[in-house]
Amino acid sequence: MKDGHITFEEMSDFFDEIIDTEELKEMILDHLENCPECTVEYDRLRKTVTLVGELGKAEFQLDGLTDVIIKSYKSTAFKKSIIKALPAIAASFLIIIGAGLFKSDLFNNESSNTTEFATEKSSQSETEKVVTIISKHEGAKIIKISPVFIEGEISVENFRRLRRDLGFRKVSYRYASSSSNLNSQHSWRNNIEEVSLGAGNNPQGGVFTYINDRKNIRFRVHQ
Amino acid sequence: MSDKEDIKIIDDVLNGNIEAFSVIIKQYQNMVFKYVYSRFNNYDVAFDITQDVFLMAMEALASFRREAKFSTWLYSIMVNYCKNYRKKNNRYNTVSLSVMVGDDEFDIPLTDERENPENEVINNDSLRIVKEEIDKLPEDYKDILILRDIQGFSYNEISEVLSIKLSNVKVRIHRGRELLKNRLYARGLI
Numbered sequence: 466m467k468d469g470h471i472t473f474e475e476m477s478d479f480f481d482e483i484i485d486t487e488e489l490k491e492m493i494l495d496h497l498e499n500c501p502e503c504t505v506e507y508d509r510l511r512k513t514v515t516l517v518g519e520l521g522k523a524e525f526q527l528d529g530l531t532d533v534i535i536k537s538y539k540s541t542a543f544k545k546s547i548i549k550a551l552p553a554i555a556a557s558f559l560i561i562i563g564a565g566l567f568k569s570d571l572f573n574n575e576s577s578n579t580t581e582f583a584t585e586k587s588s589q590s591e592t593e594k595v596v597t598i599i600s601k602h603e604g605a606k607i608i609k610i611s612p613v614f615i616e617g618e619i620s621v622e623n624f625r626r627l628r629r630d631l632g633f634r635k636v637s638y639r640y641a642s643s644s645s646n647l648n649s650q651h652s653w654r655n656n657i658e659e660v661s662l663g664a665g666n667n668p669q670g671g672v673f674t675y676i677n678d679r680k681n682i683r684f685r686v687h688q
Numbered sequence: 689m690s691d692k693e694d695i696k697i698i699d700d701v702l703n704g705n706i707e708a709f710s711v712i713i714k715q716y717q718n719m720v721f722k723y724v725y726s727r728f729n730n731y732d733v734a735f736d737i738t739q740d741v742f743l744m745a746m747e748a749l750a751s752f753r754r755e756a757k758f759s760t761w762l763y764s765i766m767v768n769y770c771k772n773y774r775k776k777n778n779r780y781n782t783v784s785l786s787v788m789v790g791d792d793e794f795d796i797p798l799t800d801e802r803e804n805p806e807n808e809v810i811n812n813d814s815l816r817i818v819k820e821e822i823d824k825l826p827e828d829y830k831d832i833l834i835l836r837d838i839q840g841f842s843y844n845e846i847s848e849v850l851s852i853k854l855s856n857v858k859v860r861i862h863r864g865r866e867l868l869k870n871r872l873y874a875r876g877l878i
Binding site: 474477478481483507510512513514516517518519520521523524525527530531532533534537538539541542573677 | 726741
């Protein structure tokens with residue numbers, strides 16, 4: 466109540482029957498019976514709500530709406546399933562194409578590719594062979610493997626046997642000092658000599674001599 | 689249809705029986721359409737939006753948490769969709785369609801030749817005025833009066849659908865009704 470009259474909010478709540486207390490409800494009812502002003506206001510509210518409610522009485526024909534919705538949903542769901550499957554489809558497609566290319570003549574060309582491949586294979590085998598030979602000799606160390614040579618170091622007493630086992634391969638060698646750095650670039654300008662198996666000669670007159678503390682020979686097997 | 693029956697149908701749909709959802713559509717299509725039509729006053733727009741609302745509900749069905757009634761959840765989708773639709777379409781300027789004949793300009797009449805049941809209701813001048821005045825209300829008041837006084841939703845239902853407190857529902861109903869009442873009074877209707 467305000468200024469001796471019912472407020473619009475109280476009227477609206479009363480109209481919708483949501484007044485909290487019986488006491489207030491009774492009070493509003495009593496007041497409406499006795500106050501012409503509030504009665505007029507309440508009547509205007511009632512007419513307003515009633516007129517608005519009349520607008521909701523129209524009934525629309527919505528035939529076919531259900532079918533349209535169900536069809537549309539099924540179509541969208543199908544499209545979404547295709548989109549979800551696209552990565553898998555693309556991957557399968559690539560695998561099939563890849564397999565096809567692999568089996569095709571593209572990889573079975575009789576040109577120099579085959580020769581290069583074979584050469585490369587045999588080179589690899591040669592390196593492995595040399596490494597295997599060196600490794601079998603006591604005290605032998607492999608220092609460097611390059612496409613051009615395999616460099617190693619071995620004691621003087623074991624070098625002869627190693628040289629023999631390396632057979633036809635071209636070998637350069639020199640004395641290695643005890644303080645030599647395995648990683649440093651040695652000058653091969655003072656190579657002792659290149660020796661072939663058939664030479665039958667020892668380097669420097671055929672005698673390996675211990676020079677001071679030089680107990681090792683640094684060698685390179687050329688590839 | 690009770691909420692339990694709604695849940696049963698939803699479970700059916702989620703198990704793969706899409707067609708079962710048609711029962712739900714038939715149950716609620718009038719309610720949804722009436723609300724949307726009240727908002728946009730255009731049959732085609734209301735029809736399209738009604739479709740979209742049900743499609744959204746179907747797509748989001750798995751996320752329906754069953755804490756509220758299904759109808760409340762559906763109407764929330766409906767109200768939010770309409771709000772977003774209105775926002776999106778308010779970005780575009782409307783252009784009047786007219787044709788020049790010599791120096792004269794004539795508007796191209798756009799008429800909907802279909803039978804519109806609401807026309808029968810609002811052929812009555814009074815109701816035409818009421819509709820005009822409702823359309824002029826601020827959106828929040830228009831929404832709430834449509835839900836309360838046209839659709840007949842309870843205060844609690846409105847609170848859940850609009851995700852606002854009950855006290856706010858009451859305040860908006862009070863203000864919306866008072867504003868409309870004063871305008872109808874000013875136009876000599878009440």
